[in-house]
Amino acid sequence: MRAVITVLGKDMVGILARVSSICAEHEVNVTEVTQSVLQDLFAMIMMVDISKCAIPFSELSDRLTGLGEEMGLTIHTMHEDIFNSMHRI
Numbered sequence: 419m420r421a422v423i424t425v426l427g428k429d430m431v432g433i434l435a436r437v438s439s440i441c442a443e444h445e446v447n448v449t450e451v452t453q454s455v456l457q458d459l460f461a462m463i464m465m466v467d468i469s470k471c472a473i474p475f476s477e478l479s480d481r482l483t484g485l486g487e488e489m490g491l492t493i494h495t496m497h498e499d500i501f502n503s504m505h506r507i
Contacts, residue, residue, distance in 0.1 A: 424492075424494045429460040433460055441466055445470045451465075479495040
């Protein structure tokens, strides 16, 4: 099972490290990352494997959302099935 994590906000040191640390802490494997900085806006999309996640998906999502609030970022975590359903024509 996979999930998509998106991060948006003002660029600062440590965003990728902090998000990936939460993933590693809970046995979530980061399989793909794309990120860019446009002027001072940071944007990142991560594809992660949640099949071995040590906590419920909702708790992982809440922890990442909390990190976003702490850092002044918007972090969304979406299960791949929901992501695919939203983008199916």
